[in-house]
Amino acid sequence: MRIRWGILSTAHIAVNRVIAAMQKSQYGEVVAIASRDQHRAERAAKRLAIAKAYGSYEELLQDPQIDAVYNPLPNHLHLPWTLAAMEHGKHVLIEKPMTCTAAEALQLVQACERRPNLKVMEAFMYRFHPQWEQVRTLISQGAIGALRSVHVWFSYFNSNPDDYRHHPQMGGGGLLDVGCYCVSVARLLFKKEPVRLSAMMELDPRSQVDRHVSALLEFPNGMGSFTCATHMAFGQQVLIHGERAAILVEAPFIPPADRPARIILKREKTGEEILVPQADHYTLQADAFSRAVMKNAPLPWTVTDAWNNLRVLDAIKQSGETKAWVAL
Ligand SMILES: NC(=O)c1ccc[n+]([C@@H]2O[C@H](COP(=O)([O-])OP(=O)(O)OC[C@H]3O[C@@H](n4cnc5c(N)ncnc54)[C@H](OP(=O)(O)O)[C@@H]3O)[C@@H](O)[C@H]2O)c1
Known part of the structure; x- marks a missing residue:
């Protein structure tokens, strides 16, 4: 089994670093990318050899063939789109900082308590x-x-x-x-x-x-x-x-x-x-995340740690x- 990743946006960090690193991971594959703009999603998908391109984040979240989502949106969108992904039953790797404030982070801590089957981690790759x-x-x-x-x-x-x-x-x-x-x-x-x-x-x-x-x-x-x-x-x-x-x-x-x-x-x-x-710390991060999902094992870093940060x-x-x- 390999974790099927969906990428939320054509963020610079995603298209220039993280996607290629995830594609090197032995435990996962990148199957879809979404953008607010369909053409931008298609261009990124073509360049990075990703099978599916969506013209909205919502469409990607509705894809039942995606197990986990990578969220590299601007910081103020980390919380709403992570909550939305969790609502669709997706595991989420969120770029740092996990949210903009501790109050927002607490909302994610509580969401994870409600959905203990889902893995959520802040992507402090270092x-x-x-x-x-x-x-x-x-x-x-x-x-x-x-x-x-x-x-x-x-x-x-x-x-x-x-x-x-x-x-x-x-x-x-x-x-x-x-x-x-x-x-x-x-x-x-x-x-x-x-x-x-x-x-x-x-x-x-x-x-x-x-x-x-x-x-x-x-x-x-x-x-x-x-x-x-x-x-x-x-x-x-x-x-x-x-x-x-x-x-x-x-x-x-x-x-x-x-x-x-x-x-x-x-x-x-x-x-x-x-x-x-x-x-490549991005590949090692994707490996660790995917292993935790596949084995339903604890992640190396918790959302509570991110909340404390x-x-x-x-x-x-x-x-x-x-x-x-x-x-x-
Ligand atoms: N771990 C690391 O090494 C590392 C390095 C750099 C950045 N980061 C983190 O990654 C995240 C993204 O950083 P980035 O520099 O890659 O950002 P970026 O290039 O500005 O990308 C953000 C993407 O979000 C989408 N988006 C949705 N709503 C938007 C809005 N209202 N305004 C602008 N963009 C919007 C856009 O994609 P679409 O148009 O395709 O929808 C845009 O390309 C940040 O949280 C940052 O802290 C991490």
């Missing part, structure tokens, strides 16, 4: 790259001593006014776009939720979405800090400090496609380079707006 298993193993084996600090940077430049990221009502802004990774990785490493935080936020004067956010997060077992920005030169990095050594993850979220990912274990006087073989993102926004510490 977690499926083997470099993170390597980092977590190093930490759990004591390579850096007790974990104390996680410092994250994720930035890039995007000034396209037509991009949904420049529209507040569509879930735009850098915090939801790339800040969500920064929060996710800090929570992943500390294995706990932050207890309070403080953030600074700069808005784009034209679009009024946040374009530069820096935050300090107090965890019960250490401190996290990050900067995310969408009008700044590209950069990505995670620096993890323990009591005795540190780990630098050079390409934490977008690892190189053509060479191994590099992690550096930094001791006081030496630096040990660890190369993690090249892998959004609770932190909400609090960062609140702190940025009020310029005050926020307790969680």
Whole structure:
């Protein structure tokens, strides 16, 4: 048995990265793509060798030969179209951030409780790259001593006014776009939720979405800090400090496609380079999702985890707006 995927929209990330990666998965096949525009759906289907093209998302959801849906719509459409897909009995892989707010995420948590037979997961693909298993193993084996600090940077430049990221009502802004990774990785490493935080936020004067956010997060077992920005030169990095050594993850979220990912274990006087073989985290994500569906087994990441990430993102926004510490 192979999972039959339907793709909701001709989103850039879908047609340029995720569909091809899903087509490499041994557990699934992409059988249909939908767009608001029939011709656009047909063009994408032809280019990507997908059998069926639909001119509306609703038609795709009504197709009984689709088991699971990939939802890469603009952020404000993640919730309604995921709920609609679940109503049609489809499993759903939702692009990050799962929703725009924690309140919306809670609606999905509750929908999943009502439909426990359906698998729903936020597509934080980076977690499926083997470099993170390597980092977590190093930490759990004591390579850096007790974990104390996680410092994250994720930035890039995007000034396209037509991009949904420049529209507040569509879930735009850098915090939801790339800040969500920064929060996710800090929570992943500390294995706990932050207890309070403080953030600074700069808005784009034209679009009024946040374009530069820096935050300090107090965890019960250490401190996290990050900067995310969408009008700044590209950069990505995670620096993890323990009591005795540190780990630098050079390409934490977008690892190189053509060479191994590099992690550096930094001791006081030496630096040990660890190369993690090249892998397609989108394919690994599709594999993990499909396996959970086929075996009716738990997914590696729950919607409750996504809800918790959004609770932190909400609090960062609140702190940025009020310029005050926020307790969680
Ligand atoms: N995991 C990753 O690596 C990664 C990377 C980039 C983005 N993402 C996530 O993927 C999602 C999509 O990002 P993207 O950059 O691919 O977006 P995008 O290119 O703007 O695509 C969004 C698609 O949604 C459809 N759509 C439906 N209603 C729309 C509306 N009112 N306005 C605009 N588009 C509408 C359009 O497809 P049709 O016209 O065909 O219906 C459009 O192509 C976001 O949630 C983002 O956070 C994830």
